[in-house]
Amino acid sequence: MGNLISMEGNQAAAEAMRQINPDAMAAYPITPQTEVVQTFAQFVADGRVDTEFVTVESEHSAMSACVAAAASGTRVMTATSANGMALMWEILYIAASTRLPIVMALVNRALSANINIHCDHSDSMGARDTGWIQLFCENGQEAYDSLIQAVRIAEHPQVRLPVMVCYDGFIISHAVECLELLKDNEVQKFIGEFKSVNSLLDISHPYTFGPLDLYDFYFEHKRQQIEAYGPAKQTVIEVGKQFGSLSGREYGLFEAYHLQDARLAIVLMGSAAGTAKEAVDRLRANGLPIGVLKLRAFRPFPSEELTQLLSRFEAVAVLDRAVSFGAAAGPLFTEISSALFASNHRPLLLNYIYGLGGRDIDIEDIQEVGKKLQKTAESGKVEQPFDYIGVRK
Amino acid sequence: MKITPETGWKELPQGGVIPEAGNAEQYITGSWRTFRPIRDEEKCTNCLLCWIHCPDSSIIVEDAKVVGIDYDHCKGCGICAEICPPKIKAITMVAEKRD
Amino acid sequence: MSEMIEVRWHGRGGQGAKTAAYLLAESAMQEGKYIQAFPEYGPERMGAPIMAFTRISDSPIRIHCHVKAPQVVAVLDPTLLETVDILDGVPEDGTVVVNTNESPNSLRRTLNISGRRLFTLPATQVALEIIGRPIPNTPMMGAMIKATGLLDIEAVIANTRKSFEKKFNAQVVEKNIQAIRRAYEEVKSE
Numbered sequence: 001m002g003n004l005i006s007m008e009g010n011q012a013a014a015e016a017m018r019q020i021n022p023d024a025m026a027a028y029p030i031t032p033q034t035e036v037v038q039t040f041a042q043f044v045a046d047g048r049v050d051t052e053f054v055t056v057e058s059e060h061s062a063m064s065a066c067v068a069a070a071a072s073g074t075r076v077m078t079a080t081s082a083n084g085m086a087l088m089w090e091i092l093y094i095a096a097s098t099r100l101p102i103v104m105a106l107v108n109r110a111l112s113a114n115i116n117i118h119c120d121h122s123d124s125m126g127a128r129d130t131g132w133i134q135l136f137c138e139n140g141q142e143a144y145d146s147l148i149q150a151v152r153i154a155e156h157p158q159v160r161l162p163v164m165v166c167y168d169g170f171i172i173s174h175a176v177e178c179l180e181l182l183k184d185n186e187v188q189k190f191i192g193e194f195k196s197v198n199s200l201l202d203i204s205h206p207y208t209f210g211p212l213d214l215y216d217f218y219f220e221h222k223r224q225q226i227e228a229y230g231p232a233k234q235t236v237i238e239v240g241k242q243f244g245s246l247s248g249r250e251y252g253l254f255e256a257y258h259l260q261d262a263r264l265a266i267v268l269m270g271s272a273a274g275t276a277k278e279a280v281d282r283l284r285a286n287g288l289p290i291g292v293l294k295l296r297a298f299r300p301f302p303s304e305e306l307t308q309l310l311s312r313f314e315a316v317a318v319l320d321r322a323v324s325f326g327a328a329a330g331p332l333f334t335e336i337s338s339a340l341f342a343s344n345h346r347p348l349l350l351n352y353i354y355g356l357g358g359r360d361i362d363i364e365d366i367q368e369v370g371k372k373l374q375k376t377a378e379s380g381k382v383e384q385p386f387d388y389i390g391v392r393k
Numbered sequence: 394m395k396i397t398p399e400t401g402w403k404e405l406p407q408g409g410v411i412p413e414a415g416n417a418e419q420y421i422t423g424s425w426r427t428f429r430p431i432r433d434e435e436k437c438t439n440c441l442l443c444w445i446h447c448p449d450s451s452i453i454v455e456d457a458k459v460v461g462i463d464y465d466h467c468k469g470c471g472i473c474a475e476i477c478p479p480k481i482k483a484i485t486m487v488a489e490k491r492d
Numbered sequence: 493m494s495e496m497i498e499v500r501w502h503g504r505g506g507q508g509a510k511t512a513a514y515l516l517a518e519s520a521m522q523e524g525k526y527i528q529a530f531p532e533y534g535p536e537r538m539g540a541p542i543m544a545f546t547r548i549s550d551s552p553i554r555i556h557c558h559v560k561a562p563q564v565v566a567v568l569d570p571t572l573l574e575t576v577d578i579l580d581g582v583p584e585d586g587t588v589v590v591n592t593n594e595s596p597n598s599l600r601r602t603l604n605i606s607g608r609r610l611f612t613l614p615a616t617q618v619a620l621e622i623i624g625r626p627i628p629n630t631p632m633m634g635a636m637i638k639a640t641g642l643l644d645i646e647a648v649i650a651n652t653r654k655s656f657e658k659k660f661n662a663q664v665v666e667k668n669i670q671a672i673r674r675a676y677e678e679v680k681s682e
Contacts, residue, residue: 099408206414274554362557
């Protein structure tokens with residue numbers, strides 16, 4: 001089993017940050033992210049990192065400090081959850097639009113009201129249009145691995161975009177699991193030296209950041225920014241491959257589990273993907289031709305890749321851990337279905353909302369989804385396109 | 394690089410940054426003016442209050458003496474005329490005329 | 493996955509249920525097992541009833557759902573028996589280890605328990621006598637290992653020592669080890 005150690009998800013994230021040793025970190029503690037900041041602050045206090053840790057009075061200030069630090073030409077990281085990220089809102093856009101390669105650990109938590117500290121993806125999903133790259137993780141190992149990869153993705157010269165590494169609050173952040181860490185020098189070698197672009201502190205080449213930009217140029221700047229998500233997609237794949245040759249754990253835009261010979265598929269993100277794999281194993285043991293598509297990169301969204309992969313399926317269920325209030329379906333479903341609409345062949349589609357505010361989703365719940373998929377495929381007709389898992393009637 | 398109103402998205406600097414410092418000078422704002430400050434060199438005591446207060450850095454000073462007004466950038470706000478001490482009143486605002 | 497064992501720890505905030513769940517997981521990992529351990533988070537305060545869970549398996553653990561039918565339950569505080577359904581989801585052949593002065597037979601009668609393998613240990617008393625503080629988690633670990641045979645007791649002790657050495661002085665570590673050993677010897681079965 002190699003050098004497995006046991007660690008909580010948040011500790012693993014803090015450990016990745018220690019090994020990355022960023023120039024600056026600005027963060028404000030919030031449940032369930034707290035241990036990331038607390039552990040990292042201890043590393044700073046103990047002199048185990050060279051990071052300038054900026055203590056701030058709010059998340060709005062945290063992200064503002066990150067933007068300033070990144071614009072001054074440094075490697076910057078932060079971490080937050082739910083309402084904390086909501087308070088960062090306007091600055092999230094500024095970070096992405098100014099093309100600043102900030103890396104954030106986002107410990108997914110439900111947004112208020114009412115106050116709930118547990119997991120759902122409403123924080124990530126609300127920020128899906130801010131311009132940040134969003135990578136979702138199934139477990140602590142993926143959170144650790146993805147934070148290290150995120151540095152390379154964010155700083156790639158053709159990308160230069162901030163990255164959110166999203167992992168489920170409590171379910172992952174506070175669970176001890178087995179994982180494998182890289183050596184400090186391996187991480188340093190993998191991420192490479194930070195190369196400053198357009199540094200505010202380069203006084204021989206002064207730059208102006210975030211100037212007034214009206215209808216004569218703003219649109220062109222947005223058009224240019226849109227173009228970065230193509231290289232971002234390629235970079236997620238490439239960095240994931242290189243990380244694979246370093247660690248033996250290869251990553252991509254998504255993970256296909258038993259999809260090759262399947263005619264039914266379940267699409268989802270985050271910690272429930274592991275539970276879904278178990279459910280799929282059981283369904284397959286009963287002869288159901290089913291697999292799991294675990295999406296890792298929600299932004300950039302792998303539209304063409306998913307269309308190519310899913311169009312030949314008979315029926316696909318998309319599981320959303322967030323709501324888009326007033327919309328016809330969950331945010332992940334909306335993306336998947338609009339991607340597939342361009343295809344001549346497309347599967348029958350079902351959408352389920354699950355796990356809001358930390359509501360459990362277990363193996364049996366997902367097996368039920370599998371059975372509904374089978375029924376749908378057999379009848380060739382979608383009876384109920386939109387439903388919930390685990391909510392009381 | 395020279396950015397003009399015709400510059401397309403591919404040529405613009407990444408992240409909307411302005412890669413050169415001080416290029417506000419290239420933006421001629423003198424045409425915004427409807428009143429022009431005229432300075433009477435005889436009356437002026439070179440107290441430099443106008444120079445301190447001018448929001449567009451349009452009072453040209455050399456060796457601690459006012460030597461002129463930068464009409465390419467002066468927007469004619471009149472602060473200089475207003476701030477000039479009452480006993481001196483070396484600057485008067487005169488309506489711009491089309492020549 | 494049939495080889496996966498799920499353990500539920502019942503305690504009150506401050507009694508070390510979470511530490512016990514994590515310790516058991518770490519010890520199992522040292523023995524070459526795959527593990528998962530997590531607490532149930534709610535409005536936890538000192539004294540509030542809490543639960544923590546350990547999963548142990550021969551293969552990697554992928555599921556991230558709640559533990560609903562644990563094969564093993566450890567109850568760190570006898571007063572919880574009045575307020576918490578400690579048998580919830582526990583199968584007929586499950587193992588229940590309770591910190592109480594009562595014998596397993598008498599506990600079975602008072603709580604009207606059918607089936608399950610019952611074990612008891614006055615763990616608070618053991619903790620008070622040896623450690624000097626009413627923290628029953630380490631003796632309950634010893635009792636649970638004896639009751640279930642899940643892991644080798646020496647491996648658990650070695651891992652507890654390793655883990656506690658990071659947080660406590662040598663005296664506290666040794667007392668906890670002593671408490672585990674005594675509990676392992678003294679836990680009562682039916």
